[in-house]
Amino acid sequence: MTWIASLLNGLFDLLLRPFGGAPWLGLAVVSALVGVAMLLLFKVVTNQDLLARRRRELTGGLYELSLYQDSLTVMARLQARLLAANLRYLLASLPALVVLLPLALLVIVQLDARFQRRALHAGEEILVTARYAKDAAADLFALEPGAGLVVAAGPVRDRAERAVWWRVRAERDAPAGFAVVHGADRFEKRLAPDGPLGRLAATRVAAGWRHVLLHPAEAPLPGAAVVTELKAELPARGPDRFGMPGWLWGFCLFSIAGGLAVKGLFKVEI
Numbered sequence: 172m173t174w175i176a177s178l179l180n181g182l183f184d185l186l187l188r189p190f191g192g193a194p195w196l197g198l199a200v201v202s203a204l205v206g207v208a209m210l211l212l213f214k215v216v217t218n219q220d221l222l223a224r225r226r227r228e229l230t231g232g233l234y235e236l237s238l239y240q241d242s243l244t245v246m247a248r249l250q251a252r253l254l255a256a257n258l259r260y261l262l263a264s265l266p267a268l269v270v271l272l273p274l275a276l277l278v279i280v281q282l283d284a285r286f287q288r289r290a291l292h293a294g295e296e297i298l299v300t301a302r303y304a305k306d307a308a309a310d311l312f313a314l315e316p317g318a319g320l321v322v323a324a325g326p327v328r329d330r331a332e333r334a335v336w337w338r339v340r341a342e343r344d345a346p347a348g349f350a351v352v353h354g355a356d357r358f359e360k361r362l363a364p365d366g367p368l369g370r371l372a373a374t375r376v377a378a379g380w381r382h383v384l385l386h387p388a389e390a391p392l393p394g395a396a397v398v399t400e401l402k403a404e405l406p407a408r409g410p411d412r413f414g415m416p417g418w419l420w421g422f423c424l425f426s427i428a429g430g431l432a433v434k435g436l437f438k439v440e441i
Contacts, residue, residue, distance in 0.1 A: 173378045176387030180370065183281045191367035195421065198286060202422045203429030205278050210430040212274070213267045214439045223440045225260040232256050276384060279422065284370040284388035286418035288405040290363040291341035296323055299360070300402040301335045301351045307397035309335060311353050319346035320362070353397050360401040361389060375401040 183201070190197025232253040239245040291297065301312060309328045312335045316322055325337030339349065345363040352358075364371040370388035377399055378391035392398060409417050434441065 173382065173391060176383045176391075179277060179281055179387060183285070184370075187285060187368045188366075194286065194368055197368060198282070198418055198421050199425045201282070202425035203432075205422075206426030206429030206431075207433050209271055209274065209426070210434060210439055210441075211437060212271060213441065214437065216266045216270050217440075218263060219440045222260070222263045225256065225263045226440065228256040229253070229260055273384075279419070280385060280387060282418065282422055284372055285364075285368050287407060287416055288371045288373060289408045290345035290371070291320075291406070293341055293343050295406065296338055296340045297406070298404045299337050299339055299349065300400070301358075301398055302400040302402075303333050303335070303353070304397050304399055305333070307333075307353060309333075313352045314339070315350040315352055315357075317347045317349050317362075319343035320349060351398055351401060356397060358392060358396065358398045358401060360403060362403055362405065371405065373403060373405055 186201050186204070187197045190200065232249060236246065236249045236253060239249060299314070301314075303309065303312065309330050312326065312328075314322055314326065314337045316339060319342050321340050321342055323338045323340040325335075327336045329335075335351075347363055348359060348361040350357050350359045358375075360375055361371070372386055372388035374386045375389045375392060376382050376386050377394050377396065379394075382391045392401070407416065411417070412420055
């Protein structure tokens with residue numbers, strides 16, 4: 172499954188490379204392209220004629236409801252018919268939801284790796300975590316900070332949760348990362364992207380479905396390693412807006428706008 176993550180990483184690296192100095196422009200362009208692609212996929216996986224018929228039933232029900240507002244009995248009957256029409260419309264759209272939701276998750280995870288987190292500034296402290304396998308010796312874990320990074324506190328070991336924590340502090344802007352050592356084994360974690368819109372993951376996990384779906388931005392840990400997860404509580408690029416990061420609001424807006432802009436051109440019923 173690792174090849175899927177590598178393919179998606181390469182694709183989004185290529186798409187965003189021209190926008191290193193203008194991240195919001197890059198987000199707008201890529202989100203609009205994603206919106207167009209998902210609209211075309213929606214057309215392919217749904218029965219467009221059936222969808223158009225279901226939408227006409229909904230529209231007709233709304234018109235009927237506006238015409239018979241003086242009779243509660245008729246309105247109740249029309250509302251029941253409208254509810255049934257709405258359910259039929261949702262059932263006609265269901266194949267698209269089954270296909271598009273996983274793809275949307277993959278896209279959001281890729282954008283999250285580029286727009287959600289930033290490198291550390293000098294003086295900032297974060298918590299880093301190493302989770303380990305059952306057969307690992309917790310006392311053997313140590314952390315090797317990279318250049319510009321120092322250990323401020325730790326390690327704190329939780330044998331019940333099979334986790335070790337350290338607090339690290341940046342001595343300069345954008346320290347590259349750290350390594351967790353267990354005997355002769357060494358596992359590295361990056362703390363800075365490789366460019367203005369490079370990937371920066373909070374978590375590094377072993378290869379598998381979690382790596383592909385949730386944490387594809389960094390190379391996976393070896394499958395049989397004593398360390399199963401490395402995590403760094405990196406700071407966000409900006410504050411949340413109404414419970415969601417600003418870039419995610421931007422993705423929703425630009426992707427919807429991109430899809431609606433070409434809806435008529437491609438004759439897509441939604």
